[in-house]
Amino acid sequence: MALSLPLLPGVVADPVNRTLRKVPAWPLYILGAVPPVILFWAGVTGRLGVDPVKDMEHQMGEWGLWLLIAGLCVTPLRRYAGISLLKYRRALGLLAFFYILGHLLIWLVLDVQILSQIWADIVKRPYITVGMGAFVLMIPLAVTSNNRSIRRLGKTWRQLHKLVYATALLGSLHFILLVKGFQIEPYIYMGAILALLALRLPLTGKRRSLRTA
């Protein structure tokens, strides 16, 4: 793999980056709002199968996880392939937050419904505790996802936003903990997240030179 890397910046990355420069980030927010609207409408009109509540809950949770993973891809893509998606990262992160918020609201309002049971579940059920923890960690990130916060917080902002690593890990652990029997899918997500985090480990030796390329 290491051999092909030096080719990437010139052959692939440059044209890609040139194209991306013309594509702004704001349409992502509009695009991102479409699936939940379609999902909710499908639920209301009875097109989500036999158990629409669970279907909505699962789909929103899974999309949230995909968006978190997409956000985690930005740094390795830049580091190893020279492709810069940095300007889309805020949109990916905020969309992940809103999808997980939707996932949580569906669980609260449509699924569990009973307040006392909601609290009992959060405290007593490890998979819900873990999921809730992942969500809570996202709140300060969502609140500070604006230019003013970046300026005001300076270095602290970068440190703070590393919390997303914990969120992604807890999110995939939440998935692993909730399935019955041995199922492979949640482990694939966990594996992908671990791999993406491993790619952030400090570079050594030859690979370091790529950074400046």
Next chain:
Amino acid sequence: LGIGSIAGPAFAAPTGLTPNTLEEITNYNNYYEFGTGKEDPAENAHSLVTSPWSVEINGLVDRPGTYALEDILKGKDIEERIYRLRCVEAWSMVIPWNGFQLSALLDQVGVQSGAKYVAFETAFRPDEMVGVSRPVLDWPYREGLRLDEAMNPLTLMATGLYGKDLPAQNGAPLRLVVPWKYGFKSIKSIVRITLQEDQPFTSWKDANHREYGFYSNVNPTVDHPRWSQATERVIGAGLFGSRRETDMFNGYGDEVASMYSDLDLQKNY
């Protein structure tokens, strides 16, 4: 063969249950041999060859042997039983089964005095079951009942629903229905029944004994370690207001509670 001769009164408590639609009952199934998604069995179970079918009945019985399905059904009254099915995953639906009492089959083969339990086994056919290539459970799927549970008049061998043959995804051609226990006790597509002295191997208990016990009676006061069993989502109730409180023994306490008067149900979950 589901419709055969529907005879006798609908024997069901609690009464007044409104069945789910056939669409709901046949598109929301846990039958992991055909995939772990709720809609996977509806998509994949058609590959199961259900005719001819035979059931090996062995162990402590007077007349052991391999019984053709036709011989099992011969002389049995096929009744309609409208039961609520409560899944361990905390959802429920109401299903109008057609079938006969398991006790009738056990009487037919002659249970010997030493028998204390009944063990059941689902077909294991890698060529016809796409899900068994994955080690979700230790295949073949196995379940069991205490003999008195098996002989209880509520315990049904279902051969159909809504007056039609049992669809493959619902456990064709012959499945167990034990309405006061979590759904996974109601084993599907049975190929073996063994009368024995020891408590049988049961697949979910083997997979996780803390989460799934041998008895697995519906019990709102004993939570699954990962979720509450106090309430259940009602399948088919729509997007809003779809939760009800779970009844002890799924509402069948009058018929079954006496079997457990000497048993600590907190320990024997």
